[in-house]
Amino acid sequence: MNRLTTIVLATALGCMGVLAAGPAAGASARFGCQYKVLWPTAGVYEDPNPNSVVVKTKHAGDIVGASTCEGAGHNEYGYVLVTTDAAADGRGWMREDAVVQI
Known part of the structure; x- marks a missing residue:
């Protein structure tokens, strides 16, 4: 429940322009690593190697x-x-070239 509340609050503050580059970077560190997918489609692998099974596909954005x-x-x-x-x-696991850290 706390994570959902935090996400809703962060979204609302972001829409209002309250979050800037500095606080967003600090928030990212507290919640782990977040990435935005760059490639049109990118696989999520079971294990970190190219011969592993793709368990899910993510899309740009x-x-x-x-x-x-x-x-x-x-x-x-x-x-x-x-x-x-x-x-x-x-x-x-996703290819690091397919994402950018936010």
């Missing part, structure tokens, strides 16, 4: 993230952790 900031690599690919119900453990 979608906001994704997790309560902790984690990354992983496989060969030349970098991945960031995102929360998803579609993954067996609730942890999905």
Whole structure:
């Protein structure tokens, strides 16, 4: 319930122009890592490697993230952790090139 209240309040304040670049950055750190999807479509992988199963697809403009900031690599690919119900453990991975941190 507290997270929902916080999201509603943050949305309302953002619409009113109360949040600026400084406070938004601080809020992001308190709520973990949030990313905006850049690619037209980007897969959410079960594990952080290109041969893993894609459990979900996200689209440009979608906001994704997790309560902790984690990354992983496989060969030349970098991945960031995102929360998803579609993954067996609730942890999905997206290519870091497909997103930008907000």
